[in-house]
Amino acid sequence: MPTETHPAPGAAGVIHDLGYRRYDGPRLGRSRIVAALAWHSFRSAFGFGRGARAKVVPAIAFGALCLPAVVNAFAMSRGEARLVDYDTYIAVLRNLVMTVFVAVQAPELVSRDLRGRVLPLYFSRPIKPGDYPLAKFAGFTAACLVMLEVPLLLLYAGAVANVHGGGAVWAETRALIPGLLIGLMWAVTLAAISLPLASLTGRRGFATGAVAIAFLLTYTLAEILLQVETLGTHTGPGQPASASLAEKVSGLFSPFTLFDGVRMWLGGTNQANGVPDPGAFGAVYALVLIALVGLCLAGLGARYRKANRS
Amino acid sequence: MPAGTAVPAVPGPGTPAGPAGLASAVIQATALTKVYPGDVTALAGLTVAFAPGVTGLIGANGAGKSTLIKILLGLLEPTQGMAKVLGYDCVKDGMKIRQLVGYMPEHDCLPADISATEFVTHMGRMSGLPATAARERAAEALRHVGLHEERYRQIGTYSTGMKQRVKLAQALAGDPQLLLLDEPTNGLDPAGRNAMLELIGRIGEEFGIPIVVASHLLGEIERICDGLVAIEAGRLLRADTMDNFTRASQTLLIEVEDGVAALHRELVRRGVRVQPFQRALLVPIAGMSTYDVVRDSVAALGVPLSRLEQRRHQVEEIFRDDQQDYQASYQATEAADAY
Numbered sequence: 001m002p003t004e005t006h007p008a009p010g011a012a013g014v015i016h017d018l019g020y021r022r023y024d025g026p027r028l029g030r031s032r033i034v035a036a037l038a039w040h041s042f043r044s045a046f047g048f049g050r051g052a053r054a055k056v057v058p059a060i061a062f063g064a065l066c067l068p069a070v071v072n073a074f075a076m077s078r079g080e081a082r083l084v085d086y087d088t089y090i091a092v093l094r095n096l097v098m099t100v101f102v103a104v105q106a107p108e109l110v111s112r113d114l115r116g117r118v119l120p121l122y123f124s125r126p127i128k129p130g131d132y133p134l135a136k137f138a139g140f141t142a143a144c145l146v147m148l149e150v151p152l153l154l155l156y157a158g159a160v161a162n163v164h165g166g167g168a169v170w171a172e173t174r175a176l177i178p179g180l181l182i183g184l185m186w187a188v189t190l191a192a193i194s195l196p197l198a199s200l201t202g203r204r205g206f207a208t209g210a211v212a213i214a215f216l217l218t219y220t221l222a223e224i225l226l227q228v229e230t231l232g233t234h235t236g237p238g239q240p241a242s243a244s245l246a247e248k249v250s251g252l253f254s255p256f257t258l259f260d261g262v263r264m265w266l267g268g269t270n271q272a273n274g275v276p277d278p279g280a281f282g283a284v285y286a287l288v289l290i291a292l293v294g295l296c297l298a299g300l301g302a303r304y305r306k307a308n309r310s
Numbered sequence: 311m312p313a314g315t316a317v318p319a320v321p322g323p324g325t326p327a328g329p330a331g332l333a334s335a336v337i338q339a340t341a342l343t344k345v346y347p348g349d350v351t352a353l354a355g356l357t358v359a360f361a362p363g364v365t366g367l368i369g370a371n372g373a374g375k376s377t378l379i380k381i382l383l384g385l386l387e388p389t390q391g392m393a394k395v396l397g398y399d400c401v402k403d404g405m406k407i408r409q410l411v412g413y414m415p416e417h418d419c420l421p422a423d424i425s426a427t428e429f430v431t432h433m434g435r436m437s438g439l440p441a442t443a444a445r446e447r448a449a450e451a452l453r454h455v456g457l458h459e460e461r462y463r464q465i466g467t468y469s470t471g472m473k474q475r476v477k478l479a480q481a482l483a484g485d486p487q488l489l490l491l492d493e494p495t496n497g498l499d500p501a502g503r504n505a506m507l508e509l510i511g512r513i514g515e516e517f518g519i520p521i522v523v524a525s526h527l528l529g530e531i532e533r534i535c536d537g538l539v540a541i542e543a544g545r546l547l548r549a550d551t552m553d554n555f556t557r558a559s560q561t562l563l564i565e566v567e568d569g570v571a572a573l574h575r576e577l578v579r580r581g582v583r584v585q586p587f588q589r590a591l592l593v594p595i596a597g598m599s600t601y602d603v604v605r606d607s608v609a610a611l612g613v614p615l616s617r618l619e620q621r622r623h624q625v626e627e628i629f630r631d632d633q634q635d636y637q638a639s640y641q642a643t644e645a646a647d648a649y
Contacts, residue, residue, distance in 0.1 A: 020450075026440060028439070029438070118419055
């Protein structure tokens with residue numbers, strides 16, 4: 001704590017009764033300031049530094065995502081095989097819970113600053129205009145990563161505790177790694193989509209609505225298209241030999257189905273969300289995903305370049 | 311102690327200030343021009359220097375004060391001309407300037423659902439302070455602005471006056487070498503305005519931090535200022551030290567029991583500029599001779615003299631003399647903001 005003693009007479013500086021002290025300690029550079037802002041954003045994505053109410057949604061969402069891992073550990077301890085896969089996890093649960101999480105928490109990161117009109121204070125700091133969105137994106141990606149990958153690690157821990165032999169542990173580890181990479185793809189994409197949407201308005205309700213609608217609407221659309229196309233193509237019973245082009249294209253309409261297409265293109269075998277194995281068409285999935293993320297990030301950057309000038 | 315000597319304005323656009331001006335100026339603008347898209351000219355060749363101490367930046371709403379501040383912070387690029395803050399170029403070294411300058415915006419800029427300590431600490435970190443130092447300096451800054459007791463309360467529960475203090479505290483947290491305060495008394499009641507001005511005066515004088523206070527209320531900020539810079543429509547109107555402003559404005563107030571009109575005529579006849587003021591007359595003091603002229607006039611007419619008083623004009627009245635139109639727009643805004 002600072003001492004309140006006045007400097008000795010004769011010392012450089014002014015003696016005054018208010019005890020103002022100059023700061024002559026180190027000053028952090030731009031990169032450290034951006035890192036501090038990213039860390040602050042990461043914390044606020046979980047409601048830390050704020051009241052108990054701000055922590056409710058993240059806590060419930062996190063608990064819900066961890067639940068399958070816990071159930072799996074319990075089941076495996078009773079001798080059953082692993083119930084949950086690392087790459088798809090529980091697809092519907094993850095889609096839904098992550099939609100809720102980003103819809104509620106992305107506005108927490110960006111809309112609050114807009115609402116409080118705090119941006120001019122950030123821009124008057126020694127950072128560049130692009131640093132603010134960059135820090136927010138980094139912080140929120142990290143938060144999404146925690147939401148997606150801590151359950152995977154729990155799942156892994158539960159599995160490893162219940163298998164025997166180095167070979168089995170190695171098999172679990174090899175299955176986990178693609179799961180973690182897919183989690184990273186999710187985190188980057190979800191943060192990239194939700195932040196620019198939330199940054200459109202300072203009203204949290206609207207921002208949450210915009211993000212939720214964007215994810216739910218596109219997901220519903222993709223699912224409907226997938227089902228219609230599946231029914232149209234495969235009238236007979238039994239496994240389809242290969243999916244039609246229309247079916248593959250249907251999967252491009254939602255981030256969640258895009259993830260599945262890319263995942264299978266990269267060698268994932270489990271089907272989820274009704275997305276057919278795209279085969280070589282998976283490259284299109286990957287391109288669309290990269291373009292989507294790039295577009296969203298460009299939009300986010302442009303949003304704050306504009307704000308900086310106003 | 312701040313030097314308290316504002317550097318006189320450099321006449322004529324483009325003329326660089328003298329070496330003395332450059333050495334002591336904290337802000338130096340040269341032929342600064344900013345034209346917004348749509349041909350809106352916010353600054354038109356502004357050349358001015360700000361000395362250490364507390365300097366009032368006065369001008370009506372839309373005179374270009376906020377634009378000037380944004381350029382000084384390196385957030386806006388000037389269309390033409392250049393500006394230096396603490397010796398750094400505003401276009402090239404904006405980051406360095408923002409590290410050294412504390413800025414208090416005009417409008418609300420505080421989130422409601424966070425405590426003042428938490429917020430000022432965060433803003434200190436954004437100024438480049440390490441976590442521990444930011445926490446310490448936030449507590450100190452809040453103590454200096456008089457919010458020590460309430461610092462753990464949510465900002466949303468604060469009064470307007472307290473919010474203004476938080477805005478000042480966040481500017482102070484990074485230990486700035488210059489403070490830019492944009493309309494710091496905005497939205498405050500008379501008591502709140504006085505308290506805020508007193509606080510700014512103390513920060514300037516006792517903390518030794520140079521301060522630029524932008525305001526459209528000249529009468530209000532003149533008492534805490536060491537110098538004044540007046541701009542209108544993006545142009546420099548006048549820049550000088552407070553001393554020079556008031557020295558130039560010394561007048562003699564003459565009050566007589568009756569015969570005011572006759573004395574007025576007599577003084578004018580003797581070549582004195584006379585201005586009626588309520589039931590008295592105001593005469594600018596040109597030197598000791600002014601007293602002689604007044605004495606002789608009064609004696610010649612034999613009017614009963616009841617009061618003869620040397621009077622310091624308020625700065626505002628000087629502008630009224632110099633710039634009738636300008637002052638009219640001033641009074642309009644002042645009337646709108648009158649408390």
